[in-house]
Amino acid sequence: MARNLFEHHPVLGYRFIPGIRARVRHEGGGYLIRCNQSGFRCDHEVTPAKPEGVFRVVLCGDSYTAGEGVSNAFRFGDLLEHRFERTQVLNFGLPGSGTDQQLLAFREFAADIEYDLLVICPLVENIRRNVETHRLTQGAADGKLVRRAKPYFTLEHDGLELHHQPVPKSVVPEDQLPEIPPEERVSGMYGALQRMNTAIDRRVPGFKGLTTRLRRIDLPEEYADPEHEAWRLMRAILTDWVDESRSDVMICPLPTFGHVDKHFLGDNYRRRFRELSDELSVEVIDVLPAFWKHAADFRRRCRFPDDEHPTRLGHTVIADALEPHVRRFHERWRASHGAAVR
Amino acid sequence: MNGHPDNPSTAAPGNGATTTSPRRTVRRKPVEDRTGHVLGISAFYHDSAAALVRDGHIVSAAQEERFSRKKHDPRFPGNAINACLEAGEIEAEDLDAVVFYENPVLTLDRAVRSVASVGQDGMAPWLEGAPGMLGIKLFFERLVRDELQCDVPVLYSEHHLSHAASAFYPSPFERAGIIVVDGVGEWATTTLAVGEGQDVRVLKEIRFPHSLGLLYSAFTQVCGFRVNSGEYKLMGLAPYGKPRYADVIRNELVDIKDDGSFRLDMSRFGFMQSLSMTNAAFHDIVGGTPREPESRITQREADLAASIQAVTEEIVIKMVAHLAAITGTRDLCLAGGVALNCVANGKILQQRACERLWIQPAAGDAGGALGAAMLAAHGYFGSPRPPVEPGRDRQRGSYIGPSFSNEEVRAFLDVNDYPYEVLDDAARATRVAGALADGRIVGYMVGPAEFGPRALGARSILGDARNAETQSVMNLKVKYRESFRPFAPSALAEQRDAYFDLGCDSPYMLLVAPVKDDIRLPFERGDEEDLISIVNKPRSSVPAITHVDYSARVQTVDGEYNPGYHAVLTEFEKLTGTGVIVNSSFNVRGEPMVLTPQDAYRCFMRTDIDVLVMENCVLEKTRQPAFAEEGDWRDEYELD
Numbered sequence: 001m002a003r004n005l006f007e008h009h010p011v012l013g014y015r016f017i018p019g020i021r022a023r024v025r026h027e028g029g030g031y032l033i034r035c036n037q038s039g040f041r042c043d044h045e046v047t048p049a050k051p052e053g054v055f056r057v058v059l060c061g062d063s064y065t066a067g068e069g070v071s072n073a074f075r076f077g078d079l080l081e082h083r084f085e086r087t088q089v090l091n092f093g094l095p096g097s098g099t100d101q102q103l104l105a106f107r108e109f110a111a112d113i114e115y116d117l118l119v120i121c122p123l124v125e126n127i128r129r130n131v132e133t134h135r136l137t138q139g140a141a142d143g144k145l146v147r148r149a150k151p152y153f154t155l156e157h158d159g160l161e162l163h164h165q166p167v168p169k170s171v172v173p174e175d176q177l178p179e180i181p182p183e184e185r186v187s188g189m190y191g192a193l194q195r196m197n198t199a200i201d202r203r204v205p206g207f208k209g210l211t212t213r214l215r216r217i218d219l220p221e222e223y224a225d226p227e228h229e230a231w232r233l234m235r236a237i238l239t240d241w242v243d244e245s246r247s248d249v250m251i252c253p254l255p256t257f258g259h260v261d262k263h264f265l266g267d268n269y270r271r272r273f274r275e276l277s278d279e280l281s282v283e284v285i286d287v288l289p290a291f292w293k294h295a296a297d298f299r300r301r302c303r304f305p306d307d308e309h310p311t312r313l314g315h316t317v318i319a320d321a322l323e324p325h326v327r328r329f330h331e332r333w334r335a336s337h338g339a340a341v342r
Numbered sequence: 343m344n345g346h347p348d349n350p351s352t353a354a355p356g357n358g359a360t361t362t363s364p365r366r367t368v369r370r371k372p373v374e375d376r377t378g379h380v381l382g383i384s385a386f387y388h389d390s391a392a393a394l395v396r397d398g399h400i401v402s403a404a405q406e407e408r409f410s411r412k413k414h415d416p417r418f419p420g421n422a423i424n425a426c427l428e429a430g431e432i433e434a435e436d437l438d439a440v441v442f443y444e445n446p447v448l449t450l451d452r453a454v455r456s457v458a459s460v461g462q463d464g465m466a467p468w469l470e471g472a473p474g475m476l477g478i479k480l481f482f483e484r485l486v487r488d489e490l491q492c493d494v495p496v497l498y499s500e501h502h503l504s505h506a507a508s509a510f511y512p513s514p515f516e517r518a519g520i521i522v523v524d525g526v527g528e529w530a531t532t533t534l535a536v537g538e539g540q541d542v543r544v545l546k547e548i549r550f551p552h553s554l555g556l557l558y559s560a561f562t563q564v565c566g567f568r569v570n571s572g573e574y575k576l577m578g579l580a581p582y583g584k585p586r587y588a589d590v591i592r593n594e595l596v597d598i599k600d601d602g603s604f605r606l607d608m609s610r611f612g613f614m615q616s617l618s619m620t621n622a623a624f625h626d627i628v629g630g631t632p633r634e635p636e637s638r639i640t641q642r643e644a645d646l647a648a649s650i651q652a653v654t655e656e657i658v659i660k661m662v663a664h665l666a667a668i669t670g671t672r673d674l675c676l677a678g679g680v681a682l683n684c685v686a687n688g689k690i691l692q693q694r695a696c697e698r699l700w701i702q703p704a705a706g707d708a709g710g711a712l713g714a715a716m717l718a719a720h721g722y723f724g725s726p727r728p729p730v731e732p733g734r735d736r737q738r739g740s741y742i743g744p745s746f747s748n749e750e751v752r753a754f755l756d757v758n759d760y761p762y763e764v765l766d767d768a769a770r771a772t773r774v775a776g777a778l779a780d781g782r783i784v785g786y787m788v789g790p791a792e793f794g795p796r797a798l799g800a801r802s803i804l805g806d807a808r809n810a811e812t813q814s815v816m817n818l819k820v821k822y823r824e825s826f827r828p829f830a831p832s833a834l835a836e837q838r839d840a841y842f843d844l845g846c847d848s849p850y851m852l853l854v855a856p857v858k859d860d861i862r863l864p865f866e867r868g869d870e871e872d873l874i875s876i877v878n879k880p881r882s883s884v885p886a887i888t889h890v891d892y893s894a895r896v897q898t899v900d901g902e903y904n905p906g907y908h909a910v911l912t913e914f915e916k917l918t919g920t921g922v923i924v925n926s927s928f929n930v931r932g933e934p935m936v937l938t939p940q941d942a943y944r945c946f947m948r949t950d951i952d953v954l955v956m957e958n959c960v961l962e963k964t965r966q967p968a969f970a971e972e973g974d975w976r977d978e979y980e981l982d
Contacts, residue, residue, distance in 0.1 A: 003744075003746070003750070003938065004750065004754060004938075004940075006753070007752075007753030007757065008753070008756055008757045017749050017750055017753045018749055019747065019749055020747070020750065021428070021431065022428055023424050023425075023427050023431075024424075025421070025489075027491075028491055029489070029490045029492055030424055030427065030434060030489075030491075032427075032428070032433070034431075071433060169756075169757055169759065
């Protein structure tokens with residue numbers, strides 16, 4: 001359906017249209033979207049004070065967290081909420097966002113509210129979105145795809161510097177986009193090989209995965225070097241974010257299904273986040289083992305065949321992985337608020 | 343109807359078609375798992391659609407063309423299904439059943455037998471229709487499961503049973519006669535039925551190839567209009583002509599009995615052997631070959647239109663009288679494509695052939711989706727019909743399509759920097775009324791979209807009915823359509839008797855009535871054949887909506903289902919003393935009615951519409967930035 005789900009936002013670039021109720025056609029059979037008045041896919045309104053006697057979790061991330069492909073109730077955030085007594089999960093997931101926009105969403109809507117736990121769930125590929133300055137979006141009345149600006153940070157000597165504030169609304173002509181450095185351009189030959197790989201994979205499912213495994217690729221390669229510019233930027237964003245939080249923080253880097261299916265190694269990103277955990281004294285949750293303990297057939301059912309987002313089953317696995325960690329914080333909260341909770 | 347032994351086409355329905363329930367043994371959901379939700383679907387012929395009911399209440403219904411932007415889109419209505427589940431805010435697995443509006447096996451049976459009856463000559467229509475029948479329709483269940491990705495039970499209704507259900511269940515009646523007339527369903531082309539409580543029972547049928555719908559379509563084609571969409575134009579053309587060919591039709595084409603049953607002389611029709619509705623023998627008696635599409639319309643076409651209209655009315659009125667006699671009820675429900683012939687509908691009331699009349703607003707195949715869903719809800723799952731208040735029905739003004747919030751409209755306008763004002767409901771009504779009184783054209787998109795082909799003040803283009811030039815200006819500069827086509831009025835329900843000899847409300851714009859004698863102006867058409875000059879001659883104090891025969895296709899508007907639109911009329915009446923405005927569908931020729939803010943803005947900028955209202959946002963054309971498009975947008979739409 002031609003229902004537009006997003007509106008311009010001067011800080012984030014865009015957000016869900018506040019209060020929108022929609023259903024999206026999808027290969028998984030379609031899913032329902034319910035948004036709160038702050039413009040996030042969340043069944044709760046964002047109030048400065050949390051409801052009395054409630055453990056409130058602020059959950060941030062991209063489309064995996066927002067739950068593209070599944071209805072609100074089947075997302076890992078909502079599943080977690082129902083596994084704990086007197087718990088409210090405020091979902092600030094923003095589809096298509098980088099960690100930069102996720103931090104801005106937190107600052108704009110969550111930083112000043114009352115909460116007990118902050119869970120940051122960057123998709124490991126978000127590291128690439130952080131260095132992008134523009135995004136593809138639907139155009140005007142003709143509905144064609146156009147490029148618009150997004151907010152982004154650069155890492156300067158004295159810290160993060162925010163650009164594109166307020167985010168311009170105007171469509172950027174292709175010839176005015178920043179030039180892609182030669183080393184980041186995809187060569188014609190490489191592109192052709194990728195298309196051929198994809199075409200064969202349609203006829204011989206698993207072919208693409210096999211070729212990736214044989215090449216022992218560890219993507220995203222930005223995690224390979226701790227001094228890589230993109231990782232330094234992401235680390236700085238997460239460091240500032242943890243510093244700004246007024247509660248306990250958990251970071252849960254979400255793997256792509258290339259990692260879940262063992263097509264990509266994932267060693268590098270896991271190493272970087274472990275280092276970050278030590279550096280910031282923050283709990284980092286690795287959800288890959290929760291997927292890997294299952295057989296390949298089970299893992300395949302955790303994602304949609306074409307759309308690489310988690311199915312209901314995939315969300316359940318993520319919730320399973322997070323549950324024991326959230327439980328510790330929840331129990332600590334219960335202990336300190338025992339009288340009120342009872 | 344079946345009292346004529348010389349008319350073998352009439353028959354009591356066979357194969358147990360008198361049952362209310364869709365017939366198919368399927369695995370039902372256990373009672374404790376049922377949610378009361380049933381989804382109806384019509385597709386693969388024309389006007390595919392979906393409808394959702396909950397415990398027998400209509401939740402939503404939508405036609406696929408509004409999303410796909412392809413007029414009369416026959417494809418599987420994935421977007422419409424999505425919109426219905428969206429409106430119900432339910433998961434697909436919450437559905438108790440999905441119901442298809444007809445029985446593909448019976449349709450195939452009819453097609454095979456029809457080919458066999460004409461031998462080799464039937465190959466062309468067979469090749470045209472076979473892919474749909476052998477392919478998609480027979481694999482409907484797989485399509486549903488591919489779309490919804492769940493194992494929902496799938497039921498099948500029958501085409502005319504679905505139409506009959508769509509006419510009776512939403513009506514205000516507890517017991518009523520039902521007439522369904524269209525081109526063809528599986529076998530039936532005309533069905534007489536009776537509805538009582540939760541049951542719909544088929545009494546009699548006329549079977550293919552003897553079809554009043556196909557007879558009307560044959561004249562549509564001969565007059566140079568497109569079959570399955572141009573029938574409405576033929577009806578609009580009829581008042582320009584005289585029924586000079588009516589006797590020829592009665593004598594040479596159709597044998598009409600006293601009970602309204604009829605039989606076509608198939609030697610003069612082409613649709614069994616070819617892709618043409620007619621053949622040379624047909625052309626011999628109607629003054630020659632078909633008019634070339636888009637060529638000048640002559641008096642011959644106007645006379646042919648008037649003639650087939652007169653014969654159609656005669657048949658329908660005889661049927662109504664016969665049905666009243668065999669059922670003992672004078673309350674009547676209508677559906678099927680022929681029920682969109684609002685001139686005939688008006689004649690039924692004017693001649694007092696029935697006491698009360700209710701017509702399904704989506705009387706064509708789209709409405710079959712709603713009928714199929716309601717049939718399953720009431721007849722199969724046993725949901726009681728919801729109670730209805732006096733003077734109301736169960737269709738909620740047919741404002742049961744998708745809607746867009748103010749926030750969604752503003753998101754669209756803001757991101758594109760299109761200038762607009764936000765007005766509250768009262769100020770909006772005043773602004774719109776003022777613009778109309780100044781002779782300006784207003785695009786009006788407020789509230790849930792209409793289900794059915796008529797714009798009822800949710801997706802409408804509005805104009806001043808007092809201005810004699812409104813009709814030709816709106817036809818040529820806004821709608822880009824033929825100049826002879828009349829426009830319809832929306833009238834304050836409380837003032838309808840001041841303008842029209844209607845005698846009842848007409849909320850769905852499905853009744854044509856004469857304008858009152860005391861507002862008529864002297865009008866001599868003369869022998870002119872130039873339709874524009876005829877159209878521009880004032881015929882009443884509301885000339886833009888008064889057809890050349892002093893008739894009007896009336897929508898009466900009350901404050902119950904569309905208070906915002908009623909407020910516009912009220913304000914217009916305060917300003918001008920006239921409680922009537924022009925209401926046309928919000929589209930251009932060949933385009934489906936607009937649905938989304940994007941559709942509405944695009945149509946606004948492509949035409950001479952002066953003001954656009956989208957929910958509480960009001961846009962002036964003069965303040966909008968230049969609207970550039972690649973190529974000629976007229977190429978997007980096939981002429982209808």
